[in-house]
Amino acid sequence: MPRFSVIVPAYQVQAYLHACLESVLSQSYPDLELIVVDDRSPDACGAIADEFAALDPRVRVVHLSRNRGLGPARNAGLELARGDYLVFLDGDDTLAPHALRAVADRLKETGEPDVLVYDYARSYRTGETVRNRAAAHLTEQGPAPFRLADRPGLLNLLMVAWNKAVRREFAERAGLAFPPGYYEDTPWTYPVLLSAQSVATLDRVCVHYRQRRTGSILGTPSERHLDVFAQYDRVFAFLDAHPEHARWRPVLYRRMADHLATVFTRPDRLPRPLRAEFLRRARAHCRRYRVPGAPAPLAVRLRHVLLRLGLRRTWAALRLASALRRRSARGAAVPLRAVRRAALRLHYRVQRLLPLRPDRAVFAVAGGRGYGCNPGALEEAFRRLAPHVRTAWAAERVHHHTVPPATRRLTPGTAAYWTALARSTYLVHNSAFDAGLVRRRGQVLVQTQAGTPLGRMGLDLVERPAAAAGADLGRLLRETGRWDYVVCANRHSALTWERVHPGGWTALEYGQPRTDVFQRARPEDVARLRETLGIPRGTVAVLYAPVHRDYRRTQRAVLDLERLVRRLGPRFTVLALGLPGGGAPPSVRGDRLDAAGDPLLGAGGRPAADADPLPGAGVRVTPAGGRVVDVGGHPHVESLCLASDVLVTDYSPLMFDYAGLDRPIVLHAAEPEAYEEARGTYVDLGSFPPGPVARDEDELIGVFAGGDWQGARSARLRAAFRERFCPYDDGRAAERVVRRVVLGQTQLPPVVPLDARRPPAAAVARSPLTTVPRSGAPVPSATASDRCPSTGS
Template identity: 45%
Template sequence: MSLASNISLTVVIPVHKVYGYLRKCLESVLDPECPNLQVIAINDASPDACGELLDTFAERDSRLQVRHLDENAGLGEARNLGLSMATGDYVWFIDSDDYLTADTMPLVFRRLRETRPDVLLLDYARVYWDGRIHRSVQRHLFADPDAPEVFRLEDRLELLEILPFAWNRVIRREFMLRHGLRFTKGYYEDSPVAYPVLFAADRISMLDRVTVCYRQRRQGASITKTVSARHLDVFEQYRSIFGFLDRLGERGEPFRASMFDRMMWHLLIVFAKKDRVPRELRPKFFHEMSRLYTAYRPKSGHILPGGLQGLKYRLVERDTFALFSLLKVLNIGRILVHGGLRRRARAAARATARFLRGRAGRLYYRVQLCLPIDENLAVYAAYWYRGYACNPAAIYEKSRELAPRVRGVWVVRDRGQAANLPAGVEYVIAGTRGHLRLMARAKYFVNNVNFPDDLVKRRGQVHLQTQHGTPLKVMGIEQIGYPLATGGDMDFEALLGRIDRWDFLISANRLTTEVWDRSYPGRHELLEIGYPRNDRFFRATDREVARLRAELGVPEGARAILYAPTHRDYLLGFEPMVHLGRLARGLGDDYVILLRAHYFYRTRDLATRQGWPAGRVLDVSAHPAIEDLCLASDVLLTDYSSIMFDYANLDDRPIVIYANDWDTYVRTRGVNFDLTAEPPGVVATTEAGLIEAFRSGAVWGDVAAKARAEFRRRFCAYDDGNAAERAVRRVILGERPPERRR
């Protein structure tokens, strides 16, 4: 018999702008062991791809129902709508950027079946963007060995200390409806449900286990962590809570004193936080806090707390905002004296040291920063100033066509790199005064990696981060969990500083959007436009392809295999996973292999070490344009390189995956989906299997073609030859793209 056989549960999930997190939430909730589960997702007019992702999950799992709203209703109203649609015995309101720990759902069903509570309280952990995980500070309340399995609130008043979230309590639906409990509009909408369900419950139970992973996102996590006048909503929420106590009559009296202290604890925290109440509204907030203090402090039986908290109570009671503010200033001063001054001194010393290195150049840069921004000047760079390439090059070319008034200048490492630039491309050498002047004065910045950390982002400057690949592997701040990939010393704070300079970030497909949302948290605008560098695939002619093959030395009539492996963090240097000499001999004279090593490596003397047959393996690693190599080849052979997502646009050309170390790569680098389960073609794990795939024709077979078509549908939907134009029109011309409909 199923654990859930005689209990049904409805989970309500409001959804808005959580595309990078929604998949994990849904996967954690839709446990296959729980057939008596109803999940209602309310797409609260989310402007991203959340609606499509919800529909995809609903097609696969009939337990999920999706309601799409045309206008944003807010978290409270979305939950109320989900409640009206619910049919389960119990209802659980979960936030769509959080997720459940493994096996949580069966355990919740079991606890409900065993205790039949009105309310089941759940423990949680805060999961931070930087990898830290902190158990809730109230976890001791769940682990009390003397606590009964079922009780009433008056037996354990300390449970009011459990933070009043909707997602840390499962509520009997009929009980909630009978007491008329609904979520309210505005901020802090959880509280008028979270507290009253405890007041009214005859049966409360607890589950001593971390069930919810409560994400602490760097950006966009909680609207209550933003400066807004809507923080004044908190007063109406507490009026609602005390109004419920009034309706309970004598039943509610034992809770008044404890609820009053919880209210004051909360209001004082909101008032103290710099990221909550706007400065001009702080006197009003304090006055409203004083009014609630007077209205709801119990007439008898309430004891003021001691120490500083007791003093705060008295100042609030007397509505003395000025004196309270002075107290806060004095307290902050004490803290700074003991800790902050030392931190500031250390920071100032480091800043001084940085300034003294190259002092003349820094002084020149500072002077240039005081001069006006050139509204018609753009900086372009790619691969840490390695030359003219990738998405920035495509955008540069389109900008010359659509916005000729904007002068584009490239930054290159040295004069050797400059010599390889196309004719007519203006440039500066990195580290020169011309470079510093350009960085200080330009309006637009376009790069597929990051500019240096000491670059000052001026007000009015616009940064476009193009990136340079679809992220099969883990990227950005999510690399915290993979120290081998970062060398163990990656400065994630510096990374966040670079992210904060971005105004626009390009996404090549929906997977990329989902990953960027988690990996690069910031306030930039995400441009789902495809990769500009792939525009070339849609314009290349047969004549151009023939010319490229001839220039590379591909014999007429031969099949050219582009071998483009990725970097391995767990290896010290570059050695192809495939022995190219053996592969060439195994395939025969009809094939030629073009080796494109990752740009981290040099391939000098590799031909000798590998014993390449003359003219059969060509090292094209130094070729400036990967797009040329894709066009000149007939087949792509890769492992986990993002080139496969670009190459898939060449729909008549097979892609072969050589995954001989997939498990090691997953453990050391981390991936965002299982490539071996959803490949773009044939997958081989041994050299013998790889050679046989070519010899047998499986590389060009129907199964491989079908896999490639599905891969292209999933990852190439935005690539149509016009991505660079979309980038220029949005970033440089300032045009708004038409909104995509769900």
């Protein structure tokens, strides 16, 4: 008896069926049967299914004698199902990688519930995937399993069969089946959720819901959309047959009214001659099933009243008035924005005629984000070493709460912002300054950059279209020509920036200001950070920071982190900076430079700091027993570095920062040829790695299982890497910059030698750890080569 019976009805989906079936059979959890129901499809769906059945004994094919529709096709699959749980998948959709493994783990964790509800993401032709907007209802916090009465918000999710795993015995006992006609999911999903004695949720995208341009059932105008009324008759007949569920009648009435309104207002569903008929039947249904006094917002109540009264012309008039109001508001906004821009330009010109203020400084980071990165470290040093200079931080209003109380807050695009740019002597940024900025005589522009360059940047991206999409060479040259100083962490950075960001600026080869905190932090600070992140005491915290891949239209996970922590055992926790959210590009907070191009070229790029004021904000625990923590929304990468014991990355420049902590670094060298071709690197990590190198997931597990990650060889590699790239990161980089630029001092604090620096030790003592459990696939040899395929020079 397999664990899962995956039922796939197929009708006129020959272009997508291969990807659908392959996504099931390639799951890392193989204990399944795949039942493909050929609903007398006129295309090659039946032949495709037969080909898969000939290659894999887990595939069973049912050929119906006539086209019966999606509901009866699923019922035909139900009759053959032998699995513990039923999983439904439409023939044009796909399962996400490792989805069934995540479902199986969650079912085991929650005690085999009747129903497990998981998430989906809409997949578009462009390759973009967008996660379900109602995903908040799938949180795994709180008791599990539960009854629907404990989490009624689940009824706000899309009522479909393919976002749930249903226990087969429960479905048979409850007599659940799909009806014929369109909207067949409705009379299935409501009884499933209402009847289930135990429900659990999985906060993970398991299905990619393909958004087809043409050919989808719901996107084709047809009289079959009138089937929605019969489906809701079945839902309320179920309530009549089960009086114990009567409490849900007001909720289901509201859901019905909303559903009918959606069908009526979608222009791609109802042919125009049927609109009056649909509204007449909607009026009858609303009157028949209405529950007086059911609470609802005013706009919803108005919509329901219009449906109930059948006021088609009133409905149309209100929709037209609403559309005209939105259009007129958009039209009026254009000239208003133009007038405002002109007024601000005039204001800025007037302010530039006034004298500079030598006691003013403005700081900002890429994207108008919150306080942090190198400008944040310098702003703190300004206040400490040059208190006569009043500092201001420019950020969007949503990030103002991250700015220290002693620092003035500015919003880009306001009159106060332009006044500060015109009158302040010191301007500090880690990316491109405002495009409208005119550098005045006497102003000092300090460019901190956002880290040590690993992937190619600036002028070196011109011949790499995958990495330099939207590049603006003219803007780059204008921008670099305005700089006075560029803060450089090391000689490698100074030489690289001078070549790829040419200008008459002076290099301040003083170290990385944002890593000063690494030398100042104390063990109690590390303990507090770990507690905030929920890292259990005695656990090895692995910070996982993958890089953005320019050559991929959509970002996907390179590592299966849940499998990784299962194999490594309970003494390991992963802090993930790169979990893909439903197929969306992974967060690359640690990847300060290699994200979607050089921001100076106008090709985007993620900022180095975010704006969440709470130490633990932006942290989300994912499955695998809570040992994978999504920290993609955490405000400060430096705090994550301090809280972790080891860094695992591929080509992220975060490795240069992390080396200053003198903690282990492990490279997961995935797809080096593709990355080199698309982006290229300045450092040959194959011949000069910061630690052990693993070429695939199993080899990475072996590095940790055998202890190589913290062995003598790892220490030797890290020491050489640290000597080359962290010569000045002694905790006083920001101080040296302020003393030189603001105080005009030439005798700067001497650099503390590497062997005399005392960054806080990792929280977990370096001692032999529990080995990886040997269940499952065998682990390769624990030793890993110091070399990987060359990634550039």
